[in-house]
Amino acid sequence: MDVPAAHSTTAFPTFTEALDRAAARRTAPAVATGAQEWTWADLRDQAGRTAAVLHRHGLRRGDVLATQLPNGWELLVLHAATARLGVVMLPLHGGYREHEVQSLIGQAGAVALVAQGSYRGRDRVAEILAVRDRCPSLAQVWLSGDPRGGDLTSSAELLSQEPAGGLPAAGRDPDAPLLLLASSGTTSKRPKLCVHGHRGLLGNAAAVAADGGLGATDTIVSASPLSHAFGMLSVHLALVTGGAVGLCDGWSPRRFLELLTAVSATAAFAVPAQLRDLLAEVDGGTDARPPATLREVRTGGAPVSRDLAEHVRRAFGARVIVQWGMTEVGAGTYTRPGDPPELTATVGRPVSGGAVRVVGPDGVPVAPGETGDLQYRSPYLFREYYRAPEATRAAFTTDGWLRTGDLAALRPDGAVSYRGRADEVINRGGLKFSGLEVEELLADLPQLAQHAVVAQPDERLGQRSCLVAALREGAELTLDEVTAHLSGKGLATFKLPERLVVLDRLPTTVTGKIARARLRDMVPAAKTAEARR
Known part of the structure; x- marks a missing residue:
């Protein structure tokens, strides 16, 4: 074609x-x-x-x-x-x-x-x-x-x-x-x-x-x-x-x-x-x-x-x-x-x-x-x-x-502001946001070696936000620390992750991108910390 x-x-x-x-x-x-x-x-x-x-x-x-x-x-x-x-x-x-x-x-x-x-x-x-x-x-x-x-x-x-x-x-x-x-x-x-x-x-x-x-x-x-x-x-x-x-x-x-x-x-x-x-x-x-x-x-x-x-x-x-x-x-x-x-x-x-x-x-x-x-x-x-x-x-x-x-x-000057993949949008009870926005705000959290914010199914709200992370050697991280970091940057409460999953390493493509399809398969059985709002 x-x-x-x-x-x-x-x-x-x-x-x-x-x-x-x-x-x-x-x-x-x-x-x-x-x-x-x-x-x-x-x-x-x-x-x-x-x-x-x-x-x-x-x-x-x-x-x-x-x-x-x-x-x-x-x-x-x-x-x-x-x-x-x-x-x-x-x-x-x-x-x-x-x-x-x-x-x-x-x-x-x-x-x-x-x-x-x-x-x-x-x-x-x-x-x-x-x-x-x-x-x-x-x-x-x-x-x-x-x-x-x-x-x-x-x-x-x-x-x-x-x-x-x-x-x-x-x-x-x-x-x-x-x-x-x-x-x-x-x-x-x-x-x-x-x-x-x-x-x-x-x-x-x-x-x-x-x-x-x-x-x-x-x-x-x-x-x-x-x-x-x-x-x-x-x-x-x-x-x-x-x-x-x-x-x-x-x-x-x-x-x-x-x-x-x-x-x-x-x-x-x-x-x-x-x-x-x-x-x-x-x-x-x-x-x-x-x-x-x-x-x-x-x-x-x-x-x-x-x-x-x-x-x-x-x-x-x-x-x-x-x-x-x-x-x-x-x-x-x-x-x-x-x-x-x-x-x-x-x-x-x-x-x-x-x-x-x-x-x-x-x-x-x-x-x-x-x-x-x-x-x-x-x-x-x-x-x-x-x-x-x-x-x-x-x-x-x-x-x-x-x-x-x-x-x-699109910005008025013609530059493109990237907002993530369409299938990365999280819909929490009708309030929609991009997991990429949250990921960017977490980029300076020193404990994180890799991280991704993905949607997880929820019976009441449809979806909730989940942070999946691999930590730097010797680091520890709690969900409270994550939400405090994001709240300190002024992120809306409904966008805060409600689940933290820590893995040894997140799956990636050969160029270092997070392989989200494989990641979603790994998350349900993983040990987590959770908060309900």
């Missing part, structure tokens, strides 16, 4: 054409891991060889190749090689286990899989073999690393130095599918697969670069995996600008700071949870510091308090860009480099070429300052949910706006 009024007819390069241009413009290293570095020409040449190997194994235009690999050279080569061949890549999060991998490969009908044989010290060869046996579409599985323990082929052959040959002509259609990205699944239990084309992803990156003043002299490092749109944006930004990208293969605050220094990063991408980890590392008296070259920290995916943004500005000596986006959207709205610091309390304005509107239950736009349903439109949206035409149709209004499922309010 082509989204109404979404895709421009302006000429735009495919990934392969953009890579050729970047290779011609920049001869200096463009891809780095801290230990190794490569040029764009290295990527172009290796991608051609890898595409030839994939083609010899029967992969053809329109086929789906799944990957479950850490950020690194191998994954980036496969991205470029599948783009060259017209194969659609499905990058899977490293934390997915057998159930999720099997489900998503089944949804996509993937014909090949390239996966790492271990994850965070856990051997998963047996899981990969089980997925292969249970997914009839899989004709080929390559194992990254030593393939011992099974009859799997090493992915080393995909990085063969043999000359490329026997390749069909590269595709020239910028609207052809490039990636399948699984939605983050914060409020649903089964991710949907978003189809993204070359024009959408690279056009979004080009617009972000133009809006943010990023160019060929920038080196961007993202803490997010390339299986997520936020992580992929860092690669695509470097590609379309002819700049450089640093690849971080797993989350460690110290190693991330070291990588920023090793590649002389000018921009760092990290979600708020990761920023707090970085601040703890920097403030902890260690020698790990952000490099002097760093001038921008881009964040999103969870609320960013003014205190957090200001702390980052002071500690990193860099401006803070706050971004809102979705797997379907990419970078949708964000603050700009010249915005005053107080705008970090918003998620900025739409990407150039994009637009937002906030509507009420009747679908009519509400007045500035009023909360309503956030709808979005841009030339860079996903094309469709893979093999799910009904879900695709349901995602859009009849006049072509994406129903985001988020709540927001």
